[in-house]
Structure formats: C-alpha cells, structure tokens
Amino acid sequence: MIEIENLTKxxxxxxxxxxxxxxxxxxxxxxxxxPSGAGKTTLxxxxxxxxxxxxxxxxIAGFNTSSMKESLIxxxxxxxxxxxxxxxxxxxxxxxxNIALALRIRGAQEKTIKDKVANVLKMVNLRHKADKYPLTxxxxxxxxxxxxxxxxxxxxxxxxDEPTGNLDIDNEDIVMKIFKEINAKGTTxxxxxxxxxxxxxxxxxxxxxxxxxxxxxxxG
Numbered sequence: 001m002i003e004i005e006n007l008t009k010x011x012x013x014x015x016x017x018x019x020x021x022x023x024x025x026x027x028x029x030x031x032x033x034x035p036s037g038a039g040k041t042t043l044x045x046x047x048x049x050x051x052x053x054x055x056x057x058x059x060i061a062g063f064n065t066s067s068m069k070e071s072l073i074x075x076x077x078x079x080x081x082x083x084x085x086x087x088x089x090x091x092x093x094x095x096x097x098n099i100a101l102a103l104r105i106r107g108a109q110e111k112t113i114k115d116k117v118a119n120v121l122k123m124v125n126l127r128h129k130a131d132k133y134p135l136t137x138x139x140x141x142x143x144x145x146x147x148x149x150x151x152x153x154x155x156x157x158x159x160x161d162e163p164t165g166n167l168d169i170d171n172e173d174i175v176m177k178i179f180k181e182i183n184a185k186g187t188t189x190x191x192x193x194x195x196x197x198x199x200x201x202x203x204x205x206x207x208x209x210x211x212x213x214x215x216x217x218x219x220g
Contacts, residue, residue, distance in 0.1 A: 001026040001157060001188040002047070007056035009042055009212075016042040018212045019056065029179065029189040031199040031220065034209035040192040043209070044161045047190075048082055049073055061157045078106065081150030081187075085162035087142045089134040089149075095121070096130040099149045106153070120148040124178055140171030147178055151187070158182060160191045164198065172197065 002024035009017040017039045024030050032040050045051045047060055057066040061079035068076070089098050096117055103113045121127040124144040134142055143163060150158060160179065164172040176198060183189045191198065199206045199220035208216040 001028070001061065002190060003057075003059040004043075004047075005057045007043070007046065007058065008054050009039075009046060009051070010054050015212045017046070017053075020209075020212075020214050022207055022214065024188060024190055026188055027183070027186050028205070029183040029191070030205045030207065031202075032190065032192045032207045032209060033194060033196075033199065035194065037211075038209040039212040040194075040209060041161055042212075044082075044159050044192055047159055048080060049076065061155075078153060079156045081153070081155035081158045083143075083146050083150050083158070083160040083163045085165040087134070087146045089142060089145060091133060091135050094131050094133055095126070095137075095145050098134065098145060099152050102149065102153055116152050117148075120152045123151075123181065124148045138171075139166050140168070140174060143167060143171065143175055144178065147175065147182075151182055155187060158187050158189045160189070162193055163191060164193065164195060169197075 002022070004020055004022040007017055007020040020043065032043060034040055046053050047058060049065055057064065059065070061076060063072065063076045093101070099117045099120060100113045103116060118127065121130055124147055126141060126144055126148070129137060129141065134145065137145065164175050167175065179189055179191065193199070202220040204220050206218050206220045207214060
C-alpha cells in the first residue's frame with residue numbers, strides 16, 4: 001500500500017532524506033520514529049505530495065507518484081487521510097462544517113454529508129460537539145475532530161504526523177484507540193512520532209530515522 005524506494009530529498013546542501021526504503025503492507029499499522037530533524041515530517045510531506053523528492057519513488061494508495069500527472073494529485077489525496085500535530089482546523093467554522101468541508105468539495109449530497117459526519121463524530125465520541133467552534137474545545141477534542149475530518153472520506157491510507165504531540169496521556173490513549181479502530185476496518189495507518197509509548201509493546205513495525213537515514217526496523 002505504501003512502497004518507498006531510494007527516496008531522497010535535499011534542502012540546499014542539507015540532506016533531509018537519504019535513499020529511504022520502506023514497504024508498508026495493505027491494512028498494516030506502522031510507526032516512523034526518530035529525534036527532531038530526523039526526517040519524519042519531510043517523509044510525510046513527500047507521501048502527501050506537498051513536496052516532491054529529488055530522487056527515488058513512492059507508490060501509495062495505488063498511485064505511483066513519480067509518473068502520475070499533476071491532474072491526478074487531487075484524486076490521490078482523496079485516498080489519503082492526513083492528521084497534523086497542529087490540528088489545522090478552521091476557527092470560524094463549526095466542528096460539523098470543518099469535517100463536512102472535504103465532502104462538499106467533492107460534491108457530495110447534503111444527506112450523505114450529514115450521515116457521514118454524524119458517523120465519524122460518533123466514532124470519536126464527539127457528536128455532542130457538532131455545533132461548537134474549534135477554539136472552544138480542549139486539545140484532545142480538537143485532535144479527535146482532526147481525525148474525524150481525515151477519515152470522513154473513507155481513505156485507504158491514513159498518515160498521522162505527531163498526532164499526540166500536544167496531548168496528555170489520557171488523550172494519547174483515546175487517540176491511539178481511534179487509530180486502532182480505523183486500522184481494524186482496513187485502513188493502512190502510518191504514524192510518525194517521537195513518543196516511545198505509542199509503539200512500545202504494540203506488535204507493530206517501527207522504522208527508525210536518524211539524520212535522514214533509515215537506521216533500523218524493529219517490531220515494537
């Protein structure tokens with residue numbers, strides 16, 4: 001589901017990623033870890049096509065990003081849910097509107113939008129917050145809304161970049177429970193984190209980055 005071959009990215013003379021090779025199977029949950037500056041966020045930017053690599057190839061959700069046309073990028077992104085550490089919710093829109101926006105852009109009918117948003121809000125246990133605005137919510141609630149927004153379009157791949165970086169332990173556990181539920185339903189999940197608690201004793205594969213290089217792979 002995610003095949004990364006010899007992926008390389010430079011910024012000026014600095015090497016952000018150097019010949020990275022990772023293969024994530026369909027329906028798998030895996031982790032990428034390493035210290036700040038190791039290359040985790042750069043890797044995710046390349047996976048989402050926010051940036052392009054200098055060398056190497058990425059195949060994700062059935063798309064080979066090296067050879068695909070620019071016009072197909074929106075279609076690729078419809079198959080990928082992305083969760084950011086800083087939430088990126090629109091403060092002037094309600095929780096419902098934040099989640100519904102992606103579906104409206106795709107031209108979904110209002111009944112479909114209402115049903116899908118209600119379903120994902122139920123999944124993250126926040127249906128009662130549908131009419132609230134993001135800044136009235138706690139950090140943990142905002143992150144759960146971010147996850148709901150990412151899964152409302154039924155993505156085949158979920159990318160989460162430091163999804164618990166700003167959360168306390170209780171909310172970490174809630175968020176990871178949601179990711180496990182998403183994964184159990186068949187979505188491939190890749191989580192970038194520096195938090196050993198998330199992957200320790202998880203039984204999931206963990207890829208270690210350091211200075212832009214893949215230095216180890218273990219089962220957590």
